[in-house]
Amino acid sequence: MARRRAKGKKKRGSGFARFTRWALLVLLVILLAGAGGGAWLLLWPYGPQTETFVDLEPGSSAVRIGKQLQDLGIVRSQYAFYLLRAWKRGTLRAGEYRFDHREPALEVYQKIARGEVYTRALTVPEGANIFDIAARVEEAGFDTRPNFLAAAVSEAALVSDLDPAAKSLEGYLFPDTYRFARHTRSAQIVAAMVRRFRVVAQELGLKENVHRVVTIASLVERETAVDSERSLVASVFENRLKQKMPLMTDPAVIYGLELEGHWRGTIYSSDLARDTAYNTYRHAGLPPGPVANPGVPSLKAAMNPADSNYLYFVAAGRNAQGHSRFSETLDEHNRNVAGYRRELKKAGGQ
Numbered sequence: 001m002a003r004r005r006a007k008g009k010k011k012r013g014s015g016f017a018r019f020t021r022w023a024l025l026v027l028l029v030i031l032l033a034g035a036g037g038g039a040w041l042l043l044w045p046y047g048p049q050t051e052t053f054v055d056l057e058p059g060s061s062a063v064r065i066g067k068q069l070q071d072l073g074i075v076r077s078q079y080a081f082y083l084l085r086a087w088k089r090g091t092l093r094a095g096e097y098r099f100d101h102r103e104p105a106l107e108v109y110q111k112i113a114r115g116e117v118y119t120r121a122l123t124v125p126e127g128a129n130i131f132d133i134a135a136r137v138e139e140a141g142f143d144t145r146p147n148f149l150a151a152a153v154s155e156a157a158l159v160s161d162l163d164p165a166a167k168s169l170e171g172y173l174f175p176d177t178y179r180f181a182r183h184t185r186s187a188q189i190v191a192a193m194v195r196r197f198r199v200v201a202q203e204l205g206l207k208e209n210v211h212r213v214v215t216i217a218s219l220v221e222r223e224t225a226v227d228s229e230r231s232l233v234a235s236v237f238e239n240r241l242k243q244k245m246p247l248m249t250d251p252a253v254i255y256g257l258e259l260e261g262h263w264r265g266t267i268y269s270s271d272l273a274r275d276t277a278y279n280t281y282r283h284a285g286l287p288p289g290p291v292a293n294p295g296v297p298s299l300k301a302a303m304n305p306a307d308s309n310y311l312y313f314v315a316a317g318r319n320a321q322g323h324s325r326f327s328e329t330l331d332e333h334n335r336n337v338a339g340y341r342r343e344l345k346k347a348g349g350q
Contacts, residue, residue, distance in 0.1 A: 045102040045103050045104055048072075048073055048074065048099055048100065048101075048102075049100075049101060049102065050100065051098065051099075051100045052072055052073070052074065052098070052099050052100070053096055053097070053098055053099075053118065053182070054068055054069065054072055054074060054096070054097045054099065055095075055096045055097075055183075056068070056092070056093075056094045056095060056096075056097065056112070057094055058094040059094070060092070060094065062081065062082060062085040062092060063078075063082065065081065065092055065112070066078035066079070066081035066082055066085075069081060069108065074099050074108055075105045075108055076105065077105075080105050081105060081108075081109065084105060084106065084109040085109070088109060088110075088113065090113045091113065092112050092113060093112060093113070093114075093115035093117070095115065095117030095118075095181065096117060096118050096181050096182060096183070097111065097112060097116070097117060097118055098118035117181060118181065118182065119179040119180055119181055119182075120140055120141065120142070120179065120180060120181075120182060121140070121177055121178070121179055122136060122137065122140050122142065122177070122178045122179075122180060122189070123136070123176075123177045123178075124136065124173065124174075124175045124176060124177075124178070124193070124293070125175055126175045126221055126293070126294065126295035126297075126298070127175070127218075127221040127222055127225075127292045127293070127294065127295070127298075128175060128292065128293055129170060129255065129258070129291060129292045129293065130148070130149060130152045130168065130169070130170050130173065130293075131149070131258050133148065133152075133173060133293070134146075134148040134149050134152075137186065137189060141182065142180060142182070142184050142185065142186070142189060143184075143185050143186045143189070147185070147186045148186040148189070148190075150186070151185075151186035151187045151189075151190050152168050152169045152170065152173070152186075152190055153167065153168045153169075154187075155169060155187055155190050155191065155194075156168050156169055158172075158190070158191060158194045159172045159194060159197075162198075162201075162210045162211075163210055163211040163214070163289075165211060165289070166211070166289060167288070167289065168289070169190055169193075169194060170218075170289060170290045170291070170292070170293070171214040171215065171217075171218050171289065171290025171291075171292070171293055171294070172193075172194050172197045172214065172290075172293070173190060173193040173194065173197070173293045174193055174194075174196040174197040174200055174293065174295075175293050175294075175295050176193075176196055178192060178193070178196075180192070200296060200299070201299075204296070204299055204300065204303065205303075206299065206303060211289070212286065213299065213302045213303055214290050214294065214299070214302070215286050215287065215289055215290045215291075216234055216237055216238075216286070216302040217234075217290075217294035217298040217299045217301065217302035217303075218251075218290035218291045218292040218293065218294050218298070219233075219237060219247070219249050219251055219252060219287075219291060220233045220234050220237070220294065220298040220301050220302060221292050221293075221294040221295065221298040222249075222251035222291060222292050223249065223251060223313075223315045223324075224315060224324055226323060226324065227297045229323070229324050230297050230298055230300075230301035231300075231301040231304065231305055231306040232306045232308060232310060232313070232324070232326055233301070233313060233324065234301040234302050234305035234306070235305040235306040235307065235308040235310060236308075236310045236311060236312065236313050236326065237249075237305075238305050239308070239309065239310060239311050240311055241285065241286070243311070244284055244285075245284065245311065246280055246281055246282070246283065246284045247280040247284075247285075247286070247287075248280055248281050249280050250267055250315075251291050251292070252278045252279070252280045252287040252291050253267065253271060253272060253274075253276070253278060253279050253280065253281065254267060254271075254291075255278050255287070255291035255292075256274075256276030256277060256278030256279055256287075257271055257274070257276065259276070259278070260276060262274070278291065308326070309328045310326040310327065310328055311327070311328060311329075311330075311333075312326070312327045312328075312329075312330065312332070312333035312336075313325060313326045313327070313333075313336075314333070314336045314337055314340045325339070325340065
């Protein structure tokens with residue numbers, strides 16, 4: 001009797017142990033399946049194979065961002081994104097993001113947490129004027145050429161403390177490479193370029209006579225690309241101004257023609273006779289304002305022109321040898337012009 005009861009207890013204990021083992025095995029399978037599913041959601045690449053943009057507005061919650069990403073096919077599940085938010089924490093940064101290949105949800109989350117907002121480059125070379133920049137802005141897809149030109153005039157107040165007489169931002173749109181979001185418009189672009197100018201002006205110590213310095217620097221910028229000649233070109237302008245001689249600089253004439261829509265790509269004798277405020281053949285003194293946006297070397301040259309007696313030069317851009325020719329007298333200048341024409345003819349010019 002006692003033996004039978006002991007045997008029965010052993011059977012009951014053995015069944016419970018088997019049940020426990022099976023329960024643990026099932027739980028382990030569930031945990032492994034859950035871990036595998038989580039890894040599949042978080043670590044397995046997913047997403048578009050063509051260019052797709054997601055614009056996350058400031059203040060967007062993780063719930064809203066996750067839904068946007070799921071709706072656009074960037075992540076498999078918005079819930080996986082919530083899980084990442086709970087795990088990683090951190091700040092999700094607003095802006096436009098570009099996705100063009102499959103990637104894990106973890107990488108998508110990290111990209112947004114790092115704020116890797118999609119931008120496009122806008123390169124403005126030294127000596128570009130508002131017409132040149134407007135064409136580049138349109139080509140880069142930010143805004144239209146007319147809109148940029150309008151902003152360059154309507155936002156002139158941005159430099160009112162530097163140049164109260166400024167009718168536009170010409171001269172103050174500092175040449176550099178900028179990066180902007182796709183939807184950046186002209187007013188924002190010119191504001192960024194003016195801010196860059198202010199930083200450079202402060203570094204150079206440019207605080208006084210800003211209008212005059214920038215105007216001369218813009219002429220220097222358009223007359224020569226040779227850094228070693230810039231201060232000499234600036235000295236020619238200063239010497240002519242002191243003697244009340246017309247500057248007779250073609251870049252100013254061309255700019256006046258561009259403003260009036262009469263620039264034909266080549267300067268003609270009739271252009272030199274056209275009476276615009278920027279025609280420095282007909283009007284003595286500086287033109288009304290800058291004719292381009294100068295870089296640092298030209299600004300430095302305008303601030304510190306060379307000490308010379310030069311009154312004339314044949315511009316580097318017109319010289320077959322790539323260097324300007326400076327002279328103190330008109331006779332010497334005429335010989336330089338004749339020499340330039342001979343060299344140009346040898347080089348195959350007209």
